[in-house]
Amino acid sequence: MAWFSEEKIEEVRSRNDIVEVIGNYVKLKRSGSGYVGLCPFHNEKSPSFSVNPARQMYKCFGCGVGGNVITFLMEYENYSFPEAMQSLAERAGIELPKTEMSAEQRRQESIRTTLLEINTKAARFFFAKLKSSQGKIGYDYLKKRELSDETIVHFGLGYAGQGGGELYQYLKKEGYSDQVLKETGLFKMDERGVYDKFWNRVMFPIMDIGNHVIGFGGRVMGDAKPKYLNSPETRVFDKSRNLFGLNYAKQGKKSNMLLCEGYMDVIALHQAGFQNAVASLGTAFTQQQANLLRRYTDEVLLTYDSDGAGVKAALRAIPILRDVGLRCKIIHMDPYKDPDEFIKALGADEFEKRIEDAQNSFFFEIEVLRKNYDMTDPDQMTAFYHEIARKLLVFSDKVQRDNYLEAVAAKYNIRRDDLKSLVIRYGNSVPEGYRTQTARQNETAKRETKQESGIRYSYRLFLTWLINEPDLYDQIKELVTPDDFFEEDFLVVARLLYQQLEEKALVPAKIINHFQDVESQNVVANMFQTEFKTDMTKEEKEKALNELIVRIKEYSIDHRIKNLSDMSELQKLIQEKKKWQNAERLHISLKDG
Structure with missing residues (x-):
């Protein structure tokens, strides 16, 4: 549970009203006992994003995301669990414990924190190497590209040595084990030994929006291949969910964003005064990156290379940007290949004119088609x-x-x-x-929901029912127990929920505190927010609930029979199943109203 106690996590969550927090990001409108708005995680015309103040949870019935106030900040701001806790604690005026831990304790407590720590040290190592005699080749290259010392410092540019394992030896002396160093993606480890992945390259630290170094890009000095090498994906580096330069661009005063292909384009534009430039991370532009941009702007200007590959990349990016609701224009840089070349040749004022003359992306698509x-x-x-x-x-x-x-x-x-x-x-x-990508995704989600008629759906329906009508607990607790849930995540959640109901302290949002990654939090939130038919009579609801209980119990018994190790228990289980097959013996009553 990171280094926060359960009590501290709950204090932070409970002191931050979810409606107020989400209301700072999403325009919410009152609807019945809750609030609705347009989902900030996918493009939609009609609101399917729901915030429940009683449960202190949110749920999008379009794309499926859900969770509590901590989940929302992790998802929206791309924060880690500790970062979301820190932000919400500051908002509520809560002081979090600042316990000093040894390097080994930090490694045991949070591998993610350790990886970020190592990346920061690696960035400093590369930066120091650039200014050394060994890094002269890298420094000369950057100066040849007309970068100022101020720009080099601003972006933390560096140089990886001529080979061997200088970075590895440095980090080993800092006390890190091979096991954790392997997870950084900075090294090659095989039977021959350990080698630095990056060598003889100018290094570009890649930062997330919280200014943490999450990975690196390296440009080789000379003609070796590949020309550019990026860190592999790690626990802290997801190429599809980050953009180079966004940590600076989000602070800019421009109302739009310039989307480039390469790191040098971004750096050249920032140096020229266009601090709203960002770039994807060595892979094709993704919908997650488009959603990330949508948090900070309504309009994106593409500055992709003017060659054939650049045109194809633009044609791939345009529908992705359109699908998340972003306006898009194309900046033409002819006769130059990219923004870096353009700025060097004609300067910032001429580039500003090209921005003003940027072409509507749809007309760009039509022009390419016409050829x-x-x-x-x-x-x-x-x-x-x-x-x-x-x-x-x-x-x-x-x-x-x-x-x-x-x-x-x-x-x-x-x-x-x-x-x-x-x-x-x-x-x-x-x-x-x-058809738009969003439309295809929504249809896929609907098909998956329709197909989910197995035991997981029964579990979700049962848990939601208990939360909606906690007074049922006393009638149900001896019939269905947490041990009847044979999916690990449901088992954990059922035990926590039953504990709350037993103590008569039902707070579903608190259960989500036990899960620190966004994916798990979304799964747990969905367990509590299954939709019911609203036009059922009391008798129909009672019949459905009784059938649901029988279904879960029969599955539980069948599962135990299949996994039986003591055959002396078989006859007992068979007899128990026969009793449950007589559904008429069971009758759970619902309150009127």
């Missing part, structure tokens, strides 16, 4: 118009689609009514490629 057709050939022109009609279907909002239809028809001299007819025709049978 595939010979517009002097009537058949190919017709095919192009049909393709435009299909493309217009990416806009689910009718007003927005009509506005784009008018603009496209005018730009390409197409009769408006003809284009609209095509859009209507294709809209009746939308091709898979033109």
Whole structure:
């Protein structure tokens, strides 16, 4: 449980009202006994994000996320559990214990904290190496790229030595074991020995939005391959959920963000005064990164390379940005390849002009598409118009689609009514490629929910029922016990819930405190928030509850029979199952109202 006691975690959670905290990030509207709003974790037009003040929990019925106030901060701000605790403690005026621990205790207590600590020391090591005689090749390279000393210090740029294991030896002297060093991704370990993964490279520390060093990128000096090498994914480094430079860009005064391909582009733009530049981390742009950007801006300007690969990357990024609700424009840098080259050649003022002239991303897509057709050939022109009609279907909002239809028809001299007819025709049978990613994800989620008719669904329904009607506990506790739950996560939660009900101190949000990673917290939150049919009579509800109890008990008995080690118990279990198969003997009564 990290280094916080259960009592301290609960004090922090209970002193931060979930409606107030989430209300700082999401516009909430009263709905019955709770609040609803647009989910901050996926793009949606109708609110499916629900906050329950009585339970002090939230749940999105669109994308499935859920949890308590600590979970929300971890998910939204990409905080670790201790970071979320610290933020909420400060908000509530609570002082957290600052117990000094040895390096070994920290390693035992939190491997994540240790990895961040090692990354910070590695960054300092690389920075010191850059200013040494051995790092002159790296320093000269950066100066040749016209980076100032101030910029080098600002981004913490460094140099990895000529080979061997200098970093490894340094960190070993700092007291770290091979087991934890292996988890950093900074070393190669095999039967031949241990070697630094990065050598003869200029080093770019990668930081999360909390300014923690979570990984590294390295640019080789010379012609070796690969030209750029990034840290592998670790417990602290998820490439799909972070962006290079965002820790600085989020503090900027610009209303938009510049999305680049490379680290040097970001650094060159920041040095030129464009401190709203970020880049993905050596992989294709992801929806998680788009959602991360959505927290800080409504508009993204793509500054991808002007070559064929850059155009393809832009075409991949545009629908991802659109799906999360971000406006997108394209900055054209011809005749230069990338922002770094452009800034060096023409300067910041000219780049500012290119920003002002940035092209609407939809028109960029259409222009790229048009190059595939010979517009002097009537058949190919017709095919192009049909393709435009299909493309217009990416806009689910009718007003927005009509506005784009008018603009496209005018730009390409197409009769408006003809284009609209095509859009209507294709809209009746939308091709898979033109459905938004969000729509596909929602449909997948619905299919998975429909298919979840097994024991896990029964467990979730039962736990939710107990939370909704805790007065049932005395009737149920001898019939279904926590030991009847044979999924590990449900077993833990059932024991905690039964303990609260026994003590008559029901606080579902407190149970989530026992889980520190966001994924587990989402799973637990979902256990408590299964939807019920609202149009059932009292008799129908009682029948459903009794059948649910029988289903869980029969599964429990069958599971014990299958895993029986003492065959003398078999006859007893068979007799017990026969009793439960007579469902008429069971009758749990619900209160009226």
